[in-house]
Amino acid sequence: MAESAAIAVRDLTKAYTATTGLFGVSLDVSLGSVMALLGPNGAGKTTVVRILSTLVRPDAGSVAIGGVDALSRPDAVQAMIGVANQSAAVDEKLTGRANLAMFARLHRLPRTQARVRAAELLELFDLTEAAGKPVKSYSGGMRRKLDLAVSLIGHPSILFLDEPTTGLDPASRLALWEVIDGLVADGTTVLLTTQYLDEADALARDVTFIDDGRVIARGTPAELKSRIGGRQVDLTPASPDLVAPLARQLAGFEVTSGDRALHVSIGDDVADLRRLLTAVDVSGIALADYSVRTPTLDDVYFHVTGHERPADTTDSSDGSGAATSEAAAKEVAA
Ligand SMILES: Nc1ncnc2c1ncn2[C@@H]1O[C@H](COP(=O)(O)OP(=O)(O)OP(=O)(O)O)[C@@H](O)[C@H]1O
Numbered sequence: 634m635a636e637s638a639a640i641a642v643r644d645l646t647k648a649y650t651a652t653t654g655l656f657g658v659s660l661d662v663s664l665g666s667v668m669a670l671l672g673p674n675g676a677g678k679t680t681v682v683r684i685l686s687t688l689v690r691p692d693a694g695s696v697a698i699g700g701v702d703a704l705s706r707p708d709a710v711q712a713m714i715g716v717a718n719q720s721a722a723v724d725e726k727l728t729g730r731a732n733l734a735m736f737a738r739l740h741r742l743p744r745t746q747a748r749v750r751a752a753e754l755l756e757l758f759d760l761t762e763a764a765g766k767p768v769k770s771y772s773g774g775m776r777r778k779l780d781l782a783v784s785l786i787g788h789p790s791i792l793f794l795d796e797p798t799t800g801l802d803p804a805s806r807l808a809l810w811e812v813i814d815g816l817v818a819d820g821t822t823v824l825l826t827t828q829y830l831d832e833a834d835a836l837a838r839d840v841t842f843i844d845d846g847r848v849i850a851r852g853t854p855a856e857l858k859s860r861i862g863g864r865q866v867d868l869t870p871a872s873p874d875l876v877a878p879l880a881r882q883l884a885g886f887e888v889t890s891g892d893r894a895l896h897v898s899i900g901d902d903v904a905d906l907r908r909l910l911t912a913v914d915v916s917g918i919a920l921a922d923y924s925v926r927t928p929t930l931d932d933v934y935f936h937v938t939g940h941e942r943p944a945d946t947t948d949s950s951d952g953s954g955a956a957t958s959e960a961a962a963k964e965v966a967a
Pocket residue numbers: 649653654672673674675676677678679680681
């Protein structure tokens with residue numbers, strides 16, 4: 634294990650079937666940093682979190698949490714970690730305050746200290762006003778904040794956040810990001826899974842992509858984005874029927890096609906852009922729209938997984954756009 638690794642995982646294997654589960658996943662998360670574990674549905678993210686948080690035993694491999702072997706000393710690991718997921722065991726009928734006090738008691742805090750810890754966390758998550766209301770009356774955002782608050786009761790030094798902001802509105806997401814940033818600034822190590830790649834970009838120092846139970850790419854967000862090229866150019870022809878003909882005309886470029894637009898990876902040089910626009914000109918195909926942007930983690934995601942984008946937009950937060958090539962996937966994963 635590297636000296637500063639809060640989480641060190643080697644060759645983790647958990648085969649549910651011959652093709653589902655985890656097959657040799659390794660990762661290191663440095664002390665006081667955020668690692669985002671990303672991948673499509675069924676990739677194995679939750680299985681990693683469940684093994685690391687000692688809920689599931691792997692078939693093979695090793696897991697060290699804070700330097701402690703999680704497989705032989707799960708109790709010691711449980712004392713250092715917090716886990717927040719959507720199935721947190723809060724009692725809907727109890728108030729937010731009562732839930733936190735109850736979990737604090739489960740952490741063996743004496744009654745008075747349990748109340749103090751509950752009040753601290755209600756304050757941290759801006760839930761003090763709603764503290765006396767039953768959880769079933771909470772909005773989705775308040776509920777997710779409470780889930781996270783519960784995971785923090787024991788002052789964990791290592792936190793597992795499994796899709797912490799799923800279903801939240803943008804303001805609630807940003808509020809949770811701020812809380813997470815604050816925890817990390819105070820030295821907490823976070824392993825985060827999320828479907829929102831902009832969330833990973835905003836919070837994580839390192840990113841690991843997994844698919845079909847295997848690591849397919851890893852690096853900092855900046856490294857991963859730089860590997861797929863200096864600029865992404867989105868070209869929307871005047872009609873969707875013209876997407877395929879334009880793609881054929883641009884065969885010399887690294888092009889991925891969606892329903893309504895083409896996405897072209899080019900270098901940083903202005904000459905690259907000029908060359909592309911000249912080729913579009915030569916094709917004689919009119920554009921309804923175009924944009925030039927730096928790559929996002931969404932672009933990386935579609936490149937490394939080879940998955941088709943569901944629709945065409947260029948918004949980095951919703952991951953829509955175009956299909957991508959196997960060759961590009963291999964290049965980024967290398
Ligand atoms: N207890 C289990 N028994 C059998 N198969 C399982 C079990 N848990 C997970 N799997 C399978 O293992 C694979 C990985 O599941 P996992 O929940 O870890 O993926 P994920 O990346 O978290 O997906 P999602 O984003 O949909 O939550 C899936 O094919 C899933 O069906």
